[in-house]
Structure formats: C-alpha cells, structure tokens
Amino acid sequence: MGDLAYGRGVRQEPGMGPTNRPQTDFPVPAPLKSHGPARIIALCNQKGGVGKTTTTINLGATLAEYGRRVLAIDFDPQGALSAGLGVQTHDVPTIYDLLLSRSAKPADAIQKTRVPGLDVIPANIDLSAAEVHLVNEVAREQILASVLRKVSDDYDVILIDCQPSLGLLTVNALTASHGVLIPLECEFFALRGVALLIETIDKVRDRLNPAIELDGILATMYDSRTLHSREVLDRVVEAFGDKVLETVIGRTVKFPDASVAGAPITQFAPEHAAARAYRQLARELVSRGAVA
Template sequence: MIRIAIANQKGGVGKTTTAINLATALAATGHRTLLIDLDPQGNASTGLGINPSSRLRSSYDVLTNECALSDAVMPTRVPKLDIIAATQDLSGAEIELIDVPDRTHLLGKALDEGRDQWDICLIDCPPSLGLLTVNAMVAAQSLLVPLQCEFFALEGLSQLLTTVERIRGRFNPRLSIMGVALTMYDRRNRLTDQVADDVRACLGNVVFDTVIPRNVRLSEAPSHGMPALIYDYRCSGSEAYMQLARELIGRLPQPEMAA
C-alpha cells in the first residue's frame, strides 16, 4: 500500500479539498483507496458525507489503540473509496499521547495491518506541524503539499521543508516529496503568476504541472457532502483535480501497486 500524507501547516490552502478530490479520482481510476482524516475539524469526513453521529470509531481510536484499523474503516458513496473519519477527540490526542512509547509511529503501526487491503492511502493532516502531522509523515512514503498561490505561502513552505528533513533524519529516511500542487490559482491576479513562477524556479519538477483554479463549485461541494468530482464533474476545479490525479499516478512507485 502506497501511503501519501497531504500536509501544509498553513490553513486555508485547499488541503482537504485536495485530499477529498484526489481520493475520489484515484478510486475512479480503479485504485482501492483509503482516506484517513487526521484533522480534528473532520472536514474531509464531512466532505464525503460522513455524518458526525455515525462516526462511532475514528482515527482517534486508531491512534490510541482503542480499536483496530479495520474496525474504524467506513465505506463512502464513491466505489473503491473508504475512509477513517475524524472526531473532535483528536484535539486532545497530542496531550494524551505525550507519554506513550513510540508515539510518533502509532499511525504507521496501525496501517501495517491493512497493507494488502488498499492500493493507496491518503492522509489528510491538520494545519499544524504537531504530533498528528508527524505521525502522518512517519507513516507515509511520500508527501504531497498543496500550496496556495500567495506570498505568505512561500514562508510556510520553507518551514515545512525543514520539518521534512528532520523527519527524514530522525524517524523516516524514506520520506520523499511527491509533489507540490499549486491551488487557488487566479489568472486575473498578477501576484498569483509571480508566486507560481517563484515556486517553480525554486523547486523545479517537484511542482505539478497541473494548477488548481479558484472555483465556486469546489467550495460548494462539501456543503452537499460530496466531492466536487461528483457534485459537478464538468467544472474547472473537477477537471483540474482529475488531471492532477493523472500526474500523481505517473509519479507512483508502480511496482508496489497491487495487481
């Protein structure tokens, strides 16, 4: 199972929107996909139509060893896409787990249980670089970074890259950056073009060719409990995420894929 953490410590960059729609696109292309919602806000769960009252087992229970991974998995309305939902209990997880041995490896150990059940696991991280995000990076082989096309996003990217190097050095030497996805792109704004050019000049081919535009339908879809790819598959945002999924598939370590 290929594990990809979707992370950026800056909020409002389209991280959860990226997680939901990439997971949907990967499932639509035939990959058995698991999405883990590791954000206490639980937006990825809500965006896939998982009602809070039905989240009897969650990623919190998996991290605290209250249940097995398989007991927390829930199906979604998207064929081949399963989710482990999040609840607000995650908000206190960092404090509760502070004295737990190997607390940075809890998610990775849990995922070892389901290594043959899915082809790809996407982990939607909270907008911080705390213990939850560290667990995701330790468990993952790759990191996907959604980056909003604005000036302050560049400062946050530098901090994130520093954290990745520390994770590699201390916990997970195999962690690599699969790609940076430029989000909320507005062609009418010259600053947007400048930021995109600066990121590409700095990171080169690490940046995906596909750019996710600002799009009203992407914002509307979660309120209906469905990915934009289902809510309006013809909108520019959905088309961009399908193209991004194709790029991502091209970067996957193909020999690890299930037959």
C-alpha cells in the same frame, strides 16, 4: 525561502502551462491487475485554508474512478474531510480510537463513501486531545504507522489529510508515509512557511522515516487573471523546479458547494474545470510513480 522579489508576469503561450512549462497530457492510467500494498501519502501544510482537504477528497475520488482502492484518513480534529465525504463522525469509531487503543481494529472504523472504491476513517473534535495522550507513549511518533500497517494490503493508496500544524499528529503522519504532497495556495504569505515544512520533512527523514519523499508541490487557488497568482507560481517553480506539479488547481466557488453536498467535485460537477484538474492531478501522480 526569504521574501519574493516581484518582477514582471510571464505571458502564457498557447499549449503552455501557467509558468511557461510545457503542459503534458498525462495518459489515463491502465487498470491494476492486483491491489495493495498501499503507498501512503500525507497531504501536509501547516498553513490552513490552502486546499489540503479539498485535494484529499477529490484526488481520492479521482483515483478511485481510475480503479484504485483508496483509503482517506481524516487526521484533523475539525473533521472537514469526514464532512466533505458525508460520513458519520459521532458515536462511531474514529482515528482517535485507533491511536489510543491497541485493541481497536481499523476495519471497525473504516466507512464506505458515495464513491465506489473510496473509503474513509473519520475524525472529530476528540482528536484534538490525542497529542496530550500520546506525548508519554513509547515510540509515540510511530503509532499511526502501526495502525495503517494493519490495513495497508487492502488498498493501493492511503491519503492522510493532516491538520494545519507541525505538531505530534503531523509528525505521526509523516513517519507513516512514503510520500508528501504539499498543497500551496498561490498567495505570497503562503510561501513563507514552505521552507519550515521542508525542514520538518528533512528532520523526519533523518530521524524517523528515511524512505519519505516529497512527491510534489501542488499549486492551489490559482487565479490566472491576477498578476499576483502568476508571480507566486513563477517563484515556486524557480525555487523547487520539477517538484512543482504541472497540474494547477484554480479558484472556484464550486468547491464549497460540493462540500455542502458532501460529495467530491468529480461527482457534484463532473464536467467542471476543477473536476478536470483533479483528474489531471491523479494522472500526473500515476505518471510520476507516486501512485500505482
């Protein structure tokens, strides 16, 4: 994308979003008459600390609140998604077992969470060895897709929390997915890697998964008090237009507090502005057709 040319900040008018775009009041989605097959969405950014896991947890919880059946896949060896949802990660089947064993059953690895309608397949540090084991496998980029096909009919949406890299695991996630959601921290250096990520998505579309779409770029850790955050968000909108979601996730200490509690912020602090923002995100994705 090149370096940003900083200009003057944009003054936010009443009823307008942070970048002077009209702020849509997305409707509460109607209940589903039936469930499945799932639309699979990878939450992906090779930069760490941009809100992928936080978004996977809270988007999944909010969609479940709206009556969707959601499966979250922890696809990061750090296991932050599993910890943030308070599920077991040791001495239980994990996504690592499903990738490496054809006899392993996805149903045996699925765990319920405290949120009705939200299930998770956990991960732990074992997953860090998966790329080494998979590198010589036939159709190694499509192994996760074959795993998820076995459970897709049971859910409305499957969210994959990717690790911060563009290696074989992330390529597996992109190959298995119908859409990609890119959480992007409102910080200058976070922008520099987006072009590389978009290039990777394009390569996966050309060679492995023609159906994959960019569902949107989600601005995270936004601080309206700083000119820096406002300018970065302005430049993202200039570069990607309508691919940038209207919903913006602000920076708050409530997120780590909720993670320690092993609960989504929609349960930990349901009236907090961050919980309202994730409900807005869920409604926006439904309105855009990214989620049923």
